[in-house]
Each structure stands twice: as C-alpha cells, then as structure tokens.
Amino acid sequence: MQQYLNKIINGDSLEVLRKLPSNSVDAVITDPPYSSGGKTIAEKCQDPIMKYQQSGNKNAHHPTFLGDNKDSRSWLHWCNLWISECYRVLKPGGYFLMFTDWRQLPTASDALQIGEIAWRGVIAWDKTEGSRAPHKGYFRHQCEYIVWGTKGKCPKAEHAGPYPGCFRFPVKQSDKFNLTEKPTQLMEQLVSIVPEGHIILDxxxxxxxxxxxxxxxxxxxxxxxxxxxxxxxGLKRIAE
Known part of the structure; x- marks a missing residue:
C-alpha cells in the first residue's frame, strides 16, 4: 500500500483500482466525468470545452478531458464497474462521495446502490449567483450535488461533525485548473470527514x-x- 500513498498514478482508474488492496482506504471522494451536458447524441458527443466552459471564459484555455460522451445506460454500467472496486478498497464504514449534476443525479444514486454502497443522502454545492442560466426565464444552474454513502454502517465521528448538508463556495478563476474544477475550499471541507492521517482516494x-x-x-x-x-x-500543484 505504501507505494501508492501521496501520489498521482497516471493510468486508467479501473485498472489501477484493481491493484489496490482491499479494505485499505478511509474515504473515496471523486468527481468523475458526468457524461451529461446536451440533450441529443450530437450534443453529448461535443468536446467538453463546448459543453461546460461558459462563453465568457473562452480565454481560460483549460485542457479538455476524455470519457464524457456516454449515454445514461453505458454511464451507469461504467460507474458500476469502478464503484464496485471502490467498495472493495474501502475499509468497513468508509465514506463514498461522488459529484454529479442535476441531469445525472437519479442515475448516480442508482449507481451508488448497485455498487453496494449504503446510500445515505445528497449534499448540495451552491456555486452562488455567478452560475449561468440560458436566459432570464430560467432558474440558474446554481447547484451541483454529491451523492454519498458508506460501506456498511456509518461510524460515529469523534474528531468532527455533524457535517453540513450544503456548502456555498463560488468557482474562482484563480483556483481553476480544469474545465469542471471544484473549489479547493470545498474539497478541504469534504476531506475533513475523516481524521488527520487517514487515506483519501480519488x-x-x-x-x-x-x-x-x-x-x-x-x-x-x-x-x-x-x-x-x-x-x-496535479503533481505540480501538490509539490507547490
């Protein structure tokens, strides 16, 4: 296990997960490709830059990423594969937190349960009023969500808690290195669900x-x- 700690492993998640020992990590906290934006096949198959980058931020030049063009059924099947491995790798009582958006929220909750994670709720991430809306008649797409659960019984924490069910953090360009970046402050709150020294897997x-x-x-x-x-x-950011 020591060979994997405090590193980024460059490889396919499913292949690498299969190499990790069972019952070895305390929490899985991750933001997988949503395969979400777009209503038609053509729209879903667009480059993520076209789907997720706001028109006012075209000069941000964040690199694109792969794996975001699955339909709902294939996305569910794919999630089942890697979530099942995460279940194996998690210690009993370990946490599983997975980001999703409103389109994939129902499927994400299904994926969690198919992977044998005990689904315990949904956490809202309020991106604040800077979030986009197609026009004035729309409600803003202001929230994304975290479906969460545990491997078996949810343990009582002694180091912290209870934890918020909603977090409010804006996306700042100075803290954005990815098209679908989550704020560092938000992630600091989430990793704190386990005590210092415990292992987070992403x-x-x-x-x-x-x-x-x-x-x-x-x-x-x-x-x-x-x-x-x-x-x-990622390696450069960790080193700095």
Missing part, C-alpha cells in the same frame, strides 16, 4: 484539487488520473 483526480486539499488538511491521499497532462498539473 480515482478521477483531474488537476489534483482533492489531493491538494488532503495535503492541506494533513490527510494522506491516492490519486488516479488517466490524462497525462492533468496528472502533471
């Missing part, structure tokens, strides 16, 4: 924000990232 590490937050909060971590460019960004 199978879709992206630019490494979960891992940076874990390091800030004195938690150990294991990151997996398929894209070499993003893995390098």
């Amino acid at each position: 199978p879709f590490a992206g630019s490494g924000t979960t891992l940076v937050a874990a390091k800030h909060m004195k938690r150990q971590f294991i990151g997996i990232e398929k894209d070499t460019g993003y893995a390098e960004i």
Whole structure:
C-alpha cells in the first residue's frame, strides 16, 4: 500500500483500482466525468470545452478531458464497474462521495446502490449567483450535488461533525485548473470527514484539487488520473 500513498498514478482508474488492496482506504471522494451536458447524441458527443466552459471564459484555455460522451445506460454500467472496486478498497464504514449534476443525479444514486454502497443522502454545492442560466426565464444552474454513502454502517465521528448538508463556495478563476474544477475550499471541507492521517482516494483526480486539499488538511491521499497532462498539473500543484 505504501507505494501508492501521496501520489498521482497516471493510468486508467479501473485498472489501477484493481491493484489496490482491499479494505485499505478511509474515504473515496471523486468527481468523475458526468457524461451529461446536451440533450441529443450530437450534443453529448461535443468536446467538453463546448459543453461546460461558459462563453465568457473562452480565454481560460483549460485542457479538455476524455470519457464524457456516454449515454445514461453505458454511464451507469461504467460507474458500476469502478464503484464496485471502490467498495472493495474501502475499509468497513468508509465514506463514498461522488459529484454529479442535476441531469445525472437519479442515475448516480442508482449507481451508488448497485455498487453496494449504503446510500445515505445528497449534499448540495451552491456555486452562488455567478452560475449561468440560458436566459432570464430560467432558474440558474446554481447547484451541483454529491451523492454519498458508506460501506456498511456509518461510524460515529469523534474528531468532527455533524457535517453540513450544503456548502456555498463560488468557482474562482484563480483556483481553476480544469474545465469542471471544484473549489479547493470545498474539497478541504469534504476531506475533513475523516481524521488527520487517514487515506483519501480519488480515482478521477483531474488537476489534483482533492489531493491538494488532503495535503492541506494533513490527510494522506491516492490519486488516479488517466490524462497525462492533468496528472502533471496535479503533481505540480501538490509539490507547490
């Protein structure tokens, strides 16, 4: 296990997860590709830059990423594969937290339960009023969600808690290294569900924000990232 700790492993998440020992991590906190934006096949198959980057931020130049063009059924099947491995790798009572948006929220909750995680609720992330809306007649797409659960019984915490059911953090361009970046402050709150020194696993590490937050909060971590460019960004951020 020591060979994987406090590193980003550049590789396919499912392949790497299969190499990790069973009952070895305290929490899985991850932000997988949503395969969400767009109503038609053509729209879903667009480059994520076209789907997720707001029109006013075209000069941000965040790299694109792979694996975001699945339909709902294939996405559910894919989630079942890697969530089942996460279940095996989690210690009894370990936490599982997975980001999703409003489109995939029903499927994400199904995926959690199919993977044998005991589904315990939904946490809202309020991105604040800077969030986009197609026009004035729309409600803003202001929230994303975290479906969460545990491997078996949910343990009573002694180091902290109870934890908020809603977090309010804006997305800041100075803290954004990925098209779908989550704020570092948000991730620092989430990794704190386990005590210092415990192990956080992120199978879709992206630019490494979960891992940076874990390091800030004195938690150990294991990151997996398929894209070499993003893995390098994450490693640089951790080193800094």
